Structure formats: structure tokens, C-alpha cells
Amino acid sequence: MSILTKKNELGFFEIRLESIGGMGANLAGKMLAESGVLGLGLNGSCFSSYGSEKKGSPVKSFVRFCEPDVDIRDHSPIEEPNVIGLFHEALYKTVNVLSGLKPDGILLVNSTRSFEEIRKDLNFPYGTLAVIDAMGIAIDEHTKVNTSMLGALFRICDFMDPDSMREVIRHTFHKKYPHLVEPNIRTFDRGYQEVRFQTIEAPKGATGIRFERPQPLLGYETQPLGGIIRTQGNSVLKDLSGSRQGFLPELNLDTCIDCANCDAVCPDLCFVWESGEDKKGRPQMFLRGIDYQYCKGCLKCVEICPTGSLTVRREEAGYADSHRVAHVFN
Numbered sequence: 001m002s003i004l005t006k007k008n009e010l011g012f013f014e015i016r017l018e019s020i021g022g023m024g025a026n027l028a029g030k031m032l033a034e035s036g037v038l039g040l041g042l043n044g045s046c047f048s049s050y051g052s053e054k055k056g057s058p059v060k061s062f063v064r065f066c067e068p069d070v071d072i073r074d075h076s077p078i079e080e081p082n083v084i085g086l087f088h089e090a091l092y093k094t095v096n097v098l099s100g101l102k103p104d105g106i107l108l109v110n111s112t113r114s115f116e117e118i119r120k121d122l123n124f125p126y127g128t129l130a131v132i133d134a135m136g137i138a139i140d141e142h143t144k145v146n147t148s149m150l151g152a153l154f155r156i157c158d159f160m161d162p163d164s165m166r167e168v169i170r171h172t173f174h175k176k177y178p179h180l181v182e183p184n185i186r187t188f189d190r191g192y193q194e195v196r197f198q199t200i201e202a203p204k205g206a207t208g209i210r211f212e213r214p215q216p217l218l219g220y221e222t223q224p225l226g227g228i229i230r231t232q233g234n235s236v237l238k239d240l241s242g243s244r245q246g247f248l249p250e251l252n253l254d255t256c257i258d259c260a261n262c263d264a265v266c267p268d269l270c271f272v273w274e275s276g277e278d279k280k281g282r283p284q285m286f287l288r289g290i291d292y293q294y295c296k297g298c299l300k301c302v303e304i305c306p307t308g309s310l311t312v313r314r315e316e317a318g319y320a321d322s323h324r325v326a327h328v329f330n
């Protein structure tokens with residue numbers, strides 16, 4: 001009897017992980033596939049797509065499973081997955097993360113927010129939403145987000161055997177990093193146990209979310225005269241918040257001495273200044289805040305600040321938006 005309860009017309013159960021470079025989605029995909037192949041005897045494949053391969057840029061990892069008597073001859077990116085794992089919820093601002101999700105598909109999101117808030121932001125009206133505070137677990141256990149996400153993914157893929165994953169974790173870490181074996185197993189187990197689910201039945205005849213292949217914004221026929229590129233690489237419109245990995249700098253203006261060291265090290269000119277006069281009436285620039293739209297969370301500013309006015313804060317939903325001091329461009 002088949003252990004794969006859901007399969008597409010080619011006989012595959014498919015998973016797509018949406019993440020950013022540095023969060024470990026590639027490794028998570030490999031470990032998931034290894035566990036299914038070695039632990040359950042399934043046929044499986046896994047590969048990733050990295051874009052520019054920079055830490056902080058979007059990454060996708062694809063995992064396919066099928067019965068041992070089915071050959072995997074399809075090595076194309078997964079367009080209509082059964083499960084989508086969203087490692088970084090802010091990604092939805094720049095990437096169509098739900099593209100192609102089947103009507104009975106499951107979306108797993110790394111978040112501390114409520115089901116309702118996530119559904120509204122992601123425009124995900126029906127289907128099963130799974131939510132796990134993967135970052136919180138990783139912080140508690142001094143491990144990585146990908147292991148807690150794997151725990152939640154195993155709960156979702158109920159044909160998978162958690163013991164085989166524990167074995168893969170031991171096998172992956174025991175030689176070089178034996179001290180990481182137990183914390184990672186704890187992280188995996190917590191991801192498995194702490195994931196929450198909410199299902200809203202799809203209406204009759206629902207077809208799922210249409211797959212859309214991303215198209216270049218500008219091309220031969222659509223570029224403006226002179227070939228000026230107005231958006232790509234343009235720092236005015238760029239939103240880098242999707243590159244943050246769960247932390248951002250918090251500014252306390254009461255202790256700030258306007259030394260501008262933070263401004264000198266910030267790679268994205270996030271600090272917003274205003275001209276004024278010092279106590280003697282001489283012109284001076286005063287720091288007013290951080291434009292979080294451009295902040296990728298590198299935390300170089302925190303390291304350099306001589307007064308401790310910048311500290312590391314775990315990112316919570318809505319904090320960056322409500323504390324953003326926006327640049328004004330004329």
C-alpha cells in the first residue's frame with residue numbers, strides 16, 4: 001500500500017521551501033529528502049535555486065518523493081506543490097510565495113503572528129495554514145531555524161518518520177559538531193510538537209492558487225526610452241526588509257551623541273538625519289531614526305555604536321513599520 005496519500009499525475013508528492021540565503025533551507029531540503037529516501041525507502045530528489053547566491057537574497061529548495069517503483073525523470077522546479085514552507089514571512093512582499101499551491105495544499109509559515117493576520121497579509125483565504133515560531137525555538141536552543149522548520153514539516157508530511165530524521169541529525173553533526181546533536185534534536189522535536197494548524201475548507205470547485213512564472217519587469221518592448229532602469233537596483237524603491245533574519249537594530253535617541261559612526265558602517269544608508277543647530281548655534285546634523293525599509297539586519301551599526309544607543313532586537317510583526325522613520329526624497 002502506498003504511504004504517499006497525495007500524489008500528482010506523475011506520482012510525486014512535492015514540497016517547495018521559500019527562504020532567503022543564510023537560513024538553511026537548502027540543507028533542510030537535503031535532510032528532508034535524505035530522511036525519506038534512507039528512512040522510508042522512497043525515491044526522492046532535492047535541489048535548490050539560489051539566485052545570486054548572496055546571504056539575504058531569495059532561495060528556493062525543491063523536494064520530490066515518489067514510490068520506489070516510480071522513476072524521477074522530472075528535474076524541473078516545483079510549480080504546484082503539496083506543501084510550501086515559508087522560512088521568512090516577509091518574503092511575501094517581494095516573492096509570490098504561494099504561487100501554484102494546490103487547493104488541499106498546506107502552507108507552513110515561520111511566524112509569531114495569528115492565523116488571521118497571516119492569512120490577510122498573504123492573501124491566503126482558504127486551505128490549511130500551519131504556523132510555527134521557528135525563530136523563537138532556534139533562539140531558545142541556540143540552533144538554526146531550519147531544524148525547527150523541519151520538525152514542523154515532518155508533522156505536516158505525516159508519512160515521514162521522525163526517528164529517521166533524528167538519525168539524519170545525528171549523522172550530520174556527530175563527527176564535526178557532536179555538541180550540536182542534542183540541541184538540534186530538541187529543536188526538531190519542538191518544531192514537531194509546537195506547530196499549530198488552521199484549516200478553512202476550500203469552496204467547491206476551487207482550483208488552488210495559479211502558478212505564475214516571474215517575468216522580467218522590463219524588456220525590449222516595455223523599457224522606457226533611453227533604457228533607464230527605474231526599479232531594479234534602485235535603492236529608493238528597494239525593500240530590503242525580507243533579507244533580515246529575525247533581528248534588527250533598535251535605536252535609543254536619548255543616549256545618542258550623533259557621532260554618525262552607525263551611518264559610516266551601514267551598507268544601505270538606513271539612518272535618517274535632520275539638520276539643526278548645536279547649543280552654540282552652529283549647524284549640525286541630528287539623527288532622527290532608522291528607515292527600516294532599507295535595513296537588511298546586518299547589525300554592523302550595533303557593533304560600532306560607542307554609546308550602546310543601538311541594540312539588537314528580535315523582529316516582531318509590525319515593529320519595523322511602526323518605528324520606521326522614512327527618508328524623504330524630493
Ligand code: SF4
Pocket residue numbers: 248249265266267268269270271290294295296297298299300301302
Ligand atoms: S542593521 Fe544597521 S548597519 Fe545593517 S543595514 Fe540595518 S541599519 Fe544598516
Ligand code: SF4
Pocket residue numbers: 251255256257258259260261262263287304305306307308309310
Ligand atoms: S553610532 Fe550610536 S551614538 Fe553614534 S550616531 Fe549612531 S546611534 Fe548615535
